Amino acid sequence: MYISVIGTGYVGLVTGTCFAEFGVDVTCIDKDPGKIEDLRKGIIPIYEPGLEELVKKNIKDGRLHFTTEIGEGVRQSLVVFISVGTPPRGDGSADLQFVEEVAKSIAENMDSYKVIVNKSTVPVGTGARISEIISRSRPDLEFDVASNPEFLREGSAIEDSMRPDRIVIGVESEQAKAILRDLYRPLYLIETPFVFTNIPTAELIKYASNAFLATKVSFINEMANICERINGDVHVVAKGMGLDGRIGSKFLHAGPGYGGSCFPKDTNALVNIAQELGEPTRIVEAVIKVNENQKLKAFEKVKSAAGGSLQGKTVALLGLAFKPNTDDFRDAPAEVVVKGIIREGGAVRAYDPAAMEQARQALGEKGIVYCKDAYEAVEGADLMAVITEWNQFRLLNLERCRSLLKDPVLVDLRNVYEPATARKLGFEYSCVGRN
Ligand SMILES: NC(=O)c1ccc[n+]([C@@H]2O[C@H](COP(=O)([O-])OP(=O)(O)OC[C@H]3O[C@@H](n4cnc5c(N)ncnc54)[C@H](O)[C@@H]3O)[C@@H](O)[C@H]2O)c1
Known part of the structure; x- marks a missing residue:
């Protein structure tokens, strides 16, 4: 199968590289020519353990390609992933300009049926918006849109992509579902749980998951602040809580607050x-x-x-x-x-x-x-x-x-x-x- 991944940042580069490692022919597309030039030479623009070796190996094996030409990648691919940034706007809402820009370019360059899969973290309703943009521009062509939110963690992104806790796919056509199931077959074989649902539900699962993890962090930070007043030990509080299987020990580390791009x-x-x-x-x-x-x-x-x-x-x-x-x-x-x-x-x-x-x-x-x-x-x-x-x-x-x-x-x-x-x-x- 041929696929392309548009947006070669943390998510796109790792996703594309891991699919190539699974044997898929992948074209990674980015509008940043410097980044693409470097990647072609095996120079990695981000720090992510294990990524450089995997990129170099898959370039050498001929399964991983880099380009700034969206048309080239889209035309030869059955599945096109969108993994561009969705930065915050002043009011906290997600800025969808890059996603919409890419949807327009995909539409302009499509020549046959495609499954367009959104991996960027986007508000509920964005899948429908992508569909609308493409069908308005290309009423002549058949296509499906799917939502496949990404849960990788920076720092362990390769492991998270090769052995994820779950794959969530929001898809509303049997044809697209079968294609994505086929693409993800290597993960089926290692018994990764799959959650198939409709597109809005998949979009919400991503936000719900991150908000829940952030809640755990803020919760334990509040307990830490109480501990400081009572001569308590938040490590022990976290341990005592985390041993309860309903709570779990992860994300109960007190500290200076959460940060990062997500x-x-x-x-x-x-x-x-x-x-x-x-x-x-x-x-x-x-x-x-x-x-x-x-x-x-x-x-x-x-x-x-x-x-x-x-x-x-x-x-x-x-x-x-x-x-x-x-x-x-x-x-x-x-x-x-x-x-x-x-x-x-x-x-x-x-x-x-x-x-x-x-x-x-x-x-x-x-x-x-x-x-x-x-x-x-x-x-x-x-x-x-x-x-x-x-x-x-x-x-x-x-x-x-x-x-x-x-x-x-x-x-x-x-x-x-x-x-x-x-x-x-x-x-x-x-x-x-x-x-
Ligand atoms: N970073 C993470 O750990 C992580 C984890 C899960 C989900 N996500 C989500 O995935 C999405 C991507 O995040 P990221 O951290 O990889 O972003 P990033 O900023 O590292 O990379 C985005 C890339 O998209 C490229 N781009 C933007 N517009 C483009 C266009 N029109 N054509 C081609 N390329 C274009 C940029 O040049 C950039 O290289 C976001 O929605 C983010 O919330 C990120």
Whole structure:
């Protein structure tokens, strides 16, 4: 089978590469010529463990192609995936301009029956909108639209695509359903659960899933804040809750709030969709507020560890990406912390194993020194804070850090160290939801 994937970002590149690995002939299309040029040479524009090897292997095997020419890819494909960005607009709703632009280009370039599958995270009703755009432009051609939301996590995207928890497909024609079932046969063979439903339901499943996970994060963050007042331990609270099979232990890690390209944008979009439908999602509205507050609390913790004023203080920040194993800095809690420190007259020495360039683009240079490793960041700083729980920070030589710092002050916003151990090493130590 020939397929094409339009939009070669985190989702499109991983999706296209994994289908190629399953033996499908895939053309990845992007409007960014620089990205396509690099990809043809096997240069990967994002940090995603395992992706580079897989892209190179499938280019070499002749199953993975890259182009900026949408027509070329669309004409030879039976299935066309849309995986372009759906960034937030000012009011929190999803901006569909890229999806609609692509739907128009697909229509202009179609020459036979196609299944157009939307993988971008989109508001309910977008599948119908894509159908309308295509049928208006090409009343002469048969086609089907399907919704196939993506659940991969940055940092483990390959594993999530090759062995997903489930595949959700919203499809309303038997022909398209059979084609997609055939395309996903390798996952059928490993007994991946499939949920076939109508298009609006599939579209909602994506938002509902992300909003629910965000709810777990905000929930445990509120419990952490209570723990700080009662001499409780949020780790133990999370363990005690998570052992209940109805709750589960995942996404119960207290910290500086969720970030990234999905949770903030998708929770806001869901609130917007629900308001427009006259069925407000009060829980999700609260989740968003709790998260914004948690990011501010993270900053306040750093300020308080600095003695209540950041004026003239230098803070070493370890980790900038919104989570480990990614270079994604979008809506990262680190952004709020860095901006707060600089606003209040402090300076930052920062290090992240993957997100330095992204952070530099978002934050600029003023007040920030970008360092080559954790120890360089810590050297001469007044205090240090861990914002992203990269594995390399878990095994940091804390004694060396203490000797490089001006004052032995450690703010552990991800609870990666044992409080007793850090204090025994002489640190003035604070964390989240534990004393
Ligand atoms: N990043 C994630 O972890 C993740 C996970 C699940 C779902 N999603 C959803 O998937 C969608 C894509 O997300 P992403 O993170 O891959 O985005 P991204 O910004 O990394 O990539 C989008 C790509 O689309 C390209 N593009 C935009 N308009 C185009 C056009 N007209 N023709 C061709 N290419 C075009 C851009 O150049 C860019 O390379 C979003 O809706 C997102 O919410 C993302």
